[in-house]
Amino acid sequence: MKIKKSKVKFHCEPLLKRENVITVWGIKGGVGKSTTSALIAASSAFKSKRRTLLIDADFRDGASRFFLGERARNLKGWYDVLEIGGSLDDYTHVLGDGLLHVIPSGTLDSAIKYSEEIMRYGIPHAARKVAQTLFEISEFYDLIVFDTPAASFADIPILKCVIESLNARSVLLSQASITEIERTLRIAEAAMGTLPDIFVINQITPRILTDVNERRLLMNEIMNIVARNVKVLTIPFMSKLYKRILWESSEVQVLLECIAYLIWGKGRPQVCTISTRGLMTVDLAKSIASIRGKEENVQ
Numbered sequence: 001m002k003i004k005k006s007k008v009k010f011h012c013e014p015l016l017k018r019e020n021v022i023t024v025w026g027i028k029g030g031v032g033k034s035t036t037s038a039l040i041a042a043s044s045a046f047k048s049k050r051r052t053l054l055i056d057a058d059f060r061d062g063a064s065r066f067f068l069g070e071r072a073r074n075l076k077g078w079y080d081v082l083e084i085g086g087s088l089d090d091y092t093h094v095l096g097d098g099l100l101h102v103i104p105s106g107t108l109d110s111a112i113k114y115s116e117e118i119m120r121y122g123i124p125h126a127a128r129k130v131a132q133t134l135f136e137i138s139e140f141y142d143l144i145v146f147d148t149p150a151a152s153f154a155d156i157p158i159l160k161c162v163i164e165s166l167n168a169r170s171v172l173l174s175q176a177s178i179t180e181i182e183r184t185l186r187i188a189e190a191a192m193g194t195l196p197d198i199f200v201i202n203q204i205t206p207r208i209l210t211d212v213n214e215r216r217l218l219m220n221e222i223m224n225i226v227a228r229n230v231k232v233l234t235i236p237f238m239s240k241l242y243k244r245i246l247w248e249s250s251e252v253q254v255l256l257e258c259i260a261y262l263i264w265g266k267g268r269p270q271v272c273t274i275s276t277r278g279l280m281t282v283d284l285a286k287s288i289a290s291i292r293g294k295e296e297n298v299q
Contacts, residue, residue, distance in 0.1 A: 012128060015131065015132070015135045019169075020141065020142060021138055021146060021169070022146065022169045023146045023171065024146065024171045025148040025159055025171070026172065026184070027184055027188060027191075029150050031175055032173060032202040033058070033148070033150075034063040034066070035241055035245065036173055036200055036202065036233075037146075038054065038063040038067065038245060039241075039245070039255065039259060040145050040259060040263070041145040042256055043256040044145065044264075045099040045100035046100070046256065047260035047266060048264050050141075051143075052099060052144075053092070053137065053141045053143070053144045054101070055134075055137075055145070055146050056102070057078050058105060059105045059108075059111050062104070062147050064077070064093075064102050064104035064105065068093060073105075075093075076106055077105050078091070078103050079113075081106070081133060083110040083113045088140070117129075126158055127157055127158040128161065128165075130161070130162055131162045131166060132165075134168075156192070160191075170192070170196040170198070171196060171197065172200070173199075175201075176201050176204040176218065178221055181201060181221055182221075185199070195229075197230065197231065198231045199230050199231070199232050200232075201222070201232065201235070203235065204236045206237070209236065209277055226284075226288055231288050231289075232262075234276050235255065240252055258271045258274075258275040258280075258285075262288050262289050265289045270282055273285065
C-alpha cells in the first residue's frame with residue numbers, strides 16, 4: 001500500500017499592516033523565550049516610552065509571571081480573549097506609569113476549548129483567528145509583544161500566519177552554542193521561508209566570554225548573522241534573570257537600555273558593551289542598530 005505525500009497548504013489573507021507586533025519564539029523549550037519577551041516589553045515601555053502590550057500565549061510558564069507573579073496562572077487572559085471575547089480591559093493588567101499592559105495566558109477551561117477548536121476546525125481556522133484578534137487589538141498600542149506558545153511544530157503555521165498577515169517582526173531565540181545557533185537558523189528558515197528579523201543568542205556563559213577561542217567563534221557567528229541583515233541581541237547568563245527578573249538591578253536596567261538601542265536606536269551604543277560584558281563593541285552595536293526592517297515604521 002502506497003501512501004501519497006500530503007501537501008496541505010493554506011494562505012493567510014494580509015490585513016491592514018500596522019507593523020507593530022513582535023512575535024517571540026524558539027524551536028525548542030528552555031531557550032529563555034518568555035524571559036526575552038518580558039525584557040523586550042519592558043524595554044519598549046520603560047526605555048522607549050511606547051504604549052506596550054505583552055500577550056502571554058505560553059500556558060505553561062509564560063512571560064506574564066515576571067510582572068504578575070505566580071497569580072498570573074489563575075487569571076483570565078489570552079485564551080479567554082480568543083474563546084469568550086468581551087472588553088479587553090477585563091483581561092489586561094496595567095503596570096508602572098501606564099505604558100506597560102499585560103495579558104496573562106488565561107484559564108485552563110479556555111485553553112482546552114482553544115485546543116478543541118483546533119481539532120474541530122483545523123490549524124488554518126486557529127491561525128486566522130489569532131491573527132485577526134491581534135490585528136483588532138493592535139489599534140490601541142504602539143507595540144504588541146506576543147510570547148508564543150511553548151515550542152511545537154503544530155504552532156508554526158499559526159505563527160507564520162500571524163507574521164504574514166500583520167507583517168509582524170519575528171524574534172527567534174537560541175542558546176549560545178555554535179551548533180545550536182546554526183541548527184536553529186537552518187530549521188527556522190526552512191519552516192518559515194525566511195530568516196527572523198531579530199536573532200537572540202541567550203544564556204552566554206562566563207566560560208564562553210572568557211575563553212579566547214570560544215569567544216572568537218561566537219563573534220564570527222554573530223558577524224555572519226548581521227551580514228545577512230538580521231539584528232542580533234546577545235544576553236549573557238545572569239542570576240538576576242533566573243526564575244524571576246530583578247527589575248531594579250543595574251544589570252537588568254543596562255540590558256533594557258541595550259535592547260532599546262539595538263531594536264529601536266534609542267539611547268547610546270556604549271550600554272551594549274557594558275551589558276554584554278565587552279562582547280559587543282560600540283561599532284558592532286551601531287552596525288546592528290542601523291539594520292532597518294519593519295521596525296523603522298514603529299519609532
